[in-house]
Amino acid sequence: MIEQTESYDELEPLEELEELEEVSKEAPEPEPDDGETSKFFSSTLNPFLNSVFPILLIDNKMRIVYTNPACERLFTGFFNLAGRYFIDVFGKFFETAAIREIRETILNGNNGYSWRGEARIKSREMVTVQTRVYLFSADLNIKRPREFVVMFDDVTEENKQLLRSVFMSLLEASKLKDNDTGKHIVRVNYYSRCLAEELYHKPGYDRIDADFIDNIGFLASMHDVGKIGTPDDILNKEGPLSDWEWTVMREHTKNGAFILSTYPNPMAKEIALSHHERWNGSGYPFQLEGEMIPLAARIVSIADVYDALRMERAYKTALSHEITVQKMVESRGTQFDPSLIDVFLTINEKFNTVYEQNKD
Numbered sequence: 001m002i003e004q005t006e007s008y009d010e011l012e013p014l015e016e017l018e019e020l021e022e023v024s025k026e027a028p029e030p031e032p033d034d035g036e037t038s039k040f041f042s043s044t045l046n047p048f049l050n051s052v053f054p055i056l057l058i059d060n061k062m063r064i065v066y067t068n069p070a071c072e073r074l075f076t077g078f079f080n081l082a083g084r085y086f087i088d089v090f091g092k093f094f095e096t097a098a099i100r101e102i103r104e105t106i107l108n109g110n111n112g113y114s115w116r117g118e119a120r121i122k123s124r125e126m127v128t129v130q131t132r133v134y135l136f137s138a139d140l141n142i143k144r145p146r147e148f149v150v151m152f153d154d155v156t157e158e159n160k161q162l163l164r165s166v167f168m169s170l171l172e173a174s175k176l177k178d179n180d181t182g183k184h185i186v187r188v189n190y191y192s193r194c195l196a197e198e199l200y201h202k203p204g205y206d207r208i209d210a211d212f213i214d215n216i217g218f219l220a221s222m223h224d225v226g227k228i229g230t231p232d233d234i235l236n237k238e239g240p241l242s243d244w245e246w247t248v249m250r251e252h253t254k255n256g257a258f259i260l261s262t263y264p265n266p267m268a269k270e271i272a273l274s275h276h277e278r279w280n281g282s283g284y285p286f287q288l289e290g291e292m293i294p295l296a297a298r299i300v301s302i303a304d305v306y307d308a309l310r311m312e313r314a315y316k317t318a319l320s321h322e323i324t325v326q327k328m329v330e331s332r333g334t335q336f337d338p339s340l341i342d343v344f345l346t347i348n349e350k351f352n353t354v355y356e357q358n359k360d
Contacts, residue, residue, distance in 0.1 A: 054131075054152040057138060060106055062086040065147065074154060077126045086150070093119045105135060106148060113137040113145055119152075124209040130156045163264070164218060170259060171221060174228040177235055182360030184307055185221035190354040191303035193217035195340070198347050199299075207295060212267075219268045220300045223275045226256025238314045250276070250284045270294035275301050278335045298337045302328070302344055305335070310355050321352040 048055040054074040057066035067081045075081060079089055091099055098117045105115040114136040121129040132153040137145040171185070196213045199205045227235055230252050234245050241249060256272030263269065274288060274297035281289030309327060312318035319327070325348050332341040344351070 048149070054154065056081060056086075056150050058086050058106075058148050058150060060144075060146055060148075062103075062106065064089070071152065074129065074152065075121070078121060078123050078129075090119060090121075093121050102135060109144075113148070122211070124206075127210045127214050128156070129154060130159055167222065167260070167263060167268075170228070171225055174225045177228055177230065177232065182311070183358050184311065185224075187307050187354055187358050188223065188300065188303045189217050189221045190358070191306060191351055192220035192300050194347060194350050194354065195299050195302065195344060198343055199340075202343065205295075212296075215265055215267050216271075216296055216299065219263075219265070219271055219296070220303060222256070222260060222268060223271050223300050223304060224252060224256065225259055226252035226254065226272055228259070229255040240315070253285050267294075267296045271297050271300050273297070275304060277301070279337050280334045282334075293337075298340055302336055302340055305331075306344075306351055307355070311360075321348075321355070 048068045054071035055068045056071050104110045116134045134151040138147040138149050196216050200208045257269045260268040260272050277283035277288040277293045281287050309319045309324040332338045
């Protein structure tokens with residue numbers, strides 16, 4: 001479990017909230033509240049109590065007055081909901097135009113007091129939740145509703161699986177070209193995720209959040225997908241490559257970046273393009289150096305080389321874990337980011353465990 005390092009309970013209210021409160025003073029008074037609606041949603045007769053959909057209830061001032069268990073489960077780890085203003089909690093996850101539409105829906109009854117849209121709920125500690133959001137009156141028989149239902153349809157896994165299945169098909173196609181890698185791509189995923197999780201707790205790596213860890217744990221395996229465009233006689237050649245063959249082989253980084261350019265997270269393209277760059281600028285394809293190399297690519301570079309050294313190939317023997325670690329240290333500051341190698345050294349036994357448990 002990732003430890004919480006910053007709170008999202010203290011989100012600054014958007015300016016729209018102040019505007020909403022001012023407009024609310026001038027808006028028509030709602031029908032008298034006899035308390036029956038609130039009592040109903042607090043009773044066992046509440047139809048949303050056992051709903052599989054996360055649902056919360058807000059009043060006409062947009063204060064959250066009720067959340068069902070599914071809603072509490074969905075947003076656990078993100079923020080507390082009870083008694084908060086809807087805009088305070090969720091405002092930063094909507095487009096500004098959407099916030100205005102929600103306000104107009106509640107105050108002026110736009111579209112029959114109903115609205116639908118999308119929100120991406122994000123924090124450093126939790127993987128982003130993608131939801132479809134529906135808002136409608138809690139009582140359709142009241143002309144000026146006092147309370148509104150907000151329903152969230154969590155489509156995170158649905159969208160993620162659909163997207164990743166498409167790119168996994170590309171990965172499988174590339175494996176048909178280079179069938180000598182065994183479980184290499186599986187292990188590289190594990191190594192990369194393991195190193196990212198360790199960096200999460202280190203100062204200076206605020207960019208690494210739950211999404212970064214989740215994404216690199218999948219996208220690391222795509223680092224060589226560009227080899228699908230490499231000629232078979234070069235890709236599967238036994239023995240060393242000639243200079244011109246190396247020139248062709250190195251094009252797989254650019255090919256991979258092109259293939260993954262449609263992936264919505266730029267990390268995919270960064271890894272494919274830059275995982276052969278070197279810290280001292282002697283890598284390829286663009287001789288980037290130091291922190292010019294994307295962090296994700298620097299992580300995958302360590303994972304990729306460690307596993308390549310451990311593997312037996314037609315042109316090389318496998319190295320032991322101890323010798324592999326020694327060689328990685330020798331390349332500290334030349335091939336690899338020295339800070340990342342220092343972290344690698346503290347968890348190198350985890351790399352060995354991954355290799356041993358996922359041998360070909």
